[in-house]
Amino acid sequence: MTPLSWRRSTAALVGTLALTTGLAAAAPAALAHPGPGKAVPLSLFPSDDLTVADPGQLTGRRVALPTTGCGAPISCGLVQELDQLDGFDLDPRIAVQFSRPVDPAEAAARISVKEEHGGWRTGVDRVVWDPATNTLYAHPAEQLAPGTTYRLKVQGGPGNAAAQDRFTTMSATDGLLDLRRQLDSGSAFAAAGITAPGLQVEGTFPAAGTTVTWTQDQGATEVTAPVVVPQAATGGTLVFGSYLAPSWLQPDVTIDQTPTADAGPAPVGPQRLPVVAVLPAGTPPPGGWPVAVFGHGFTANDTNVLLAAVANSQQGIATIGTNVVGHGYGPGSSYTITSGGTTTTLPSYGRGVDQDGNGQITSTEGSSATGAATAQSSRDALRQTAADVMTLIRSVGGxxxxxxxxxxxxxxxxxxxxxxxxxIYGTMLTGADPAVTRSVLNVAGGPISEISRLSPSFRPLLTAVLQAAGLLNSTDPTRNLFQEQLPLRGEGPVTVTVPGAVAVQEYLARTTWLSRSGSPETFAPLIEPERALFQVAFGDQTVANPTAYTVIAAGDLWSRTSLYRNDRTANAANNPHSFLLNLLLPAAAQGQAQVAAFLGRGEVVDPDGAGEVWEVPISDPAVLLPLNFAQPATRP
Incomplete structure (x- = not known):
């Protein structure tokens, strides 16, 4: 066993280089292996040697990565943000540097992560071997628990000596749980100057015969577009309104990081948010219609409630929704509703902002952090949106x-x-807020960095991030100018052959670590199986199947997973991601019927019975490990 003092000095050295450049450093020659023929583990990461004591944290620790020589400003800023956390990632990028080459598969088979106080343990997968530095990288085969101390062990064998270290994971769920506790206690409303939660109804219209147009404030221009009001949902009532919600977001779309042992940051103020709702036809039951909140997707807006409400309306469930942070275009956006010969214009409370100062507001501008905080991505926008839905749930009654x-x-x-x-934010919401009775999470996945990396649609966004960090390492446009050489879960080891790939891998791992507290897989373990139903689309090219696997596996929610086999339909050549809202597809009616049955009665139904298009529950989780894209695509 290597002396503790040696482990500390080496961990600091390798930690500095691995976390700032993506390259692990060779240890000094004086620390060479004790005998011929065996590779000696020179350093292990993560390690609590790279933390300091901090009684203000739930873990009693705070990360202390060295900031000297941290590289480009965006990389230095990332290290500084990580140094505010109270532990390491729940899916850490393990790094073991050896004194000489090893067989990656054999060495990985001897690495394990075990709870320091408890019997739980797991092996590793997603193995990468860097021959330039004799460093083996891997991830735990299973997601770790927050706020827990683990032993990282390298078992000795014919080709390598043994080593071990300890590390503590971050209190990843604490931030959003703090916001929910503030809402429950009323302190968030008081601090934001909100007397009491409640809805403000600004217009009601019969769904039948009503048309809606949306004037989008896009900054320098205004664009008017029709809003689809499905005829299948007619006969009920359309409601437009708003509510006040506490906001914790700073202007750069971040939430202040406070010590995890405290009650969390105070709200910065109130924000008026939009409401669009569809009420069923007829007289509501005593106490009012049961309510289902709908959460719209990236680039969309609250009018998607109209598409999502069809089956709910038919089953006597009111559907209501609001806008995600940064969505709905600018604050000057409005709805024009024509009904019964009368035209009414109402504000739509767009949440988009002109972040880049170019005079234009796009459909998602304002949903990600800006400036030095860009590495946080959408972490805090997602946490704020989850809190907004918590507020909406507490506002609808009566x-x-x-x-x-x-x-x-x-x-x-x-x-x-x-x-x-x-x-995605619905998984966070359901895990963090017991006020949500039941949830259906449709085509969700995580973490966001992996969605961006694996999706042909979002991968160009990752190119821009890596370009800002100075990490583009390819001239091949089919790979979006970077190659990361990362295996998927369950695949064999990958040996790095592309210069700069390790640095890209490390940057992705660090940004994922920083964003973990606003990521769905973090909260999946908090969801009781009877409260959730996951709908996954086979071959989803927007939220790739491996990211759905990550979230569902984190909560062991396979018994609550419904798989839509788009590959077995006439629509097999198309991306199935939006099937739930594409009312021209049979899958939309089937999927929405499954939603309404679960939300209304807690019943999980198979939409096509004995048919082969839906697997309820999923028959083999391993089917989600590959990408399953219908059309050939360049492998990330």
Whole structure:
């Protein structure tokens, strides 16, 4: 066993280089292996030697990565942000540097992660071997628990000596749980100057015969587009309104990082958010219609409620939703509703902002951090959006839409369903807030960095991030100018052959670590299986199947997973990601019927019975390990 003092000095040396440049350094020659023929582990990462004591943290520790020579400003800023956390990632990028080459598969088979106080243990996968530095990289085969101390062990064998170290994971769920606790106690509303949560109804219209157009404030221009009001949902009532919600977001779209042992940051103020709702036809039951909150996807907006409400309306469930942070275009956006010969214009409370100062507001501008905080990506926008839905859930009860003195919306047993981005923050919401009775999470995945890396649609966004960090390492446009050489879960070891690939890998691992507290897989273990149903689309090219696997496996929610086999339909050549809202597809009616049955009765139904298009529950989770893209695509 290597002396502790040696481990500390080596961990600091390798930690500095591995975490700032992506390259592990060779240890000094004086620390060479004790005997011929065996590779000696010279350093292990993660290690609590790269933390300092901090009684203000739940773990009693705070990360202390060296910042000297941290590279480009964006990389230095990332290290400084990581140094505010109270532990390491829940899916850390393990790094073991050896004194000489090893067989990657054999060495990886002797690496394990075990709870320091408890019997739980796991091996590693997603193995990468860097021959330039004799460093083996890997990830735990299973997601680790937050706020827990583990032993990282390298078992000795014919080709290598043994080594071990300890590390502590971050309190990753604490931040969002703090926001929910503030809402429950009322302190968030008081601090934001909100007297009491509640909805403000600004317009009600019969769905039948009503048309809606949306004027989008895009900064320098205004664009008017029609909004689809499905005829299948007619007969009920369309409601437009707003509510006040506490906001914790700073102007750079971040939430202050406070010590995890405290109550979390105070709200910076109130924000008025939009509401679009569809009420079923007829007279509501005593206490009001049961309510399902719908969470829309990336680039979309709250009018998707109209598409999502069809089956719910038919089953007597009111559907309501709001805008995600940074969505709905600019604050000057509005809805024009024509009904019964009368035209009414109402504000749509767009949440987009002109972040880059070019005079234009795009459909998602304002949903990611800016400036030095770009490595946080959408972490805090997702946490704020989850908190916004928590506030909405606490605001709907007792709402009297038609001013007849009786409530039209019930606040009891509120349910949730979300599509894509809505499934992502919906997973966070469901794990963090017991006020959500049941949820259907449609085509969700995580972490965000992996969604960006694996999706042909989002991969160009990752190119821009890596370019800002000075890490582009390819001239091949089919690979979006970078090659990372990362295996998928369950695949064999990859040996690095592309210069700069290790640095790209390390940057992705660090940004994922920083964003873990606003990522769905972090909260999946908090979801009781009976409260959730996951809908996954086979071959999803937007939120790739391996990212869905990550979230579902983290919570061991396979018994609550419904797989839509788009590959077995006439639509097999197309990306199935948006099937739930594409009302021209049979899958939309099938998927929404499954949603309504689960939200309304807690019943999990198979939409096509004995048919082969839906697997309920999924028959083999391993089917989600590959990308499964219908069309050939360049492998990331």
């Amino acid at each position: 709402t009297d839409v038609d001013a007849d003195g009786t409530p039209d919306l019930s606040g009891d047993d509120v349910t949730y369903f979300g599509q894509s981005f809505g499934g």
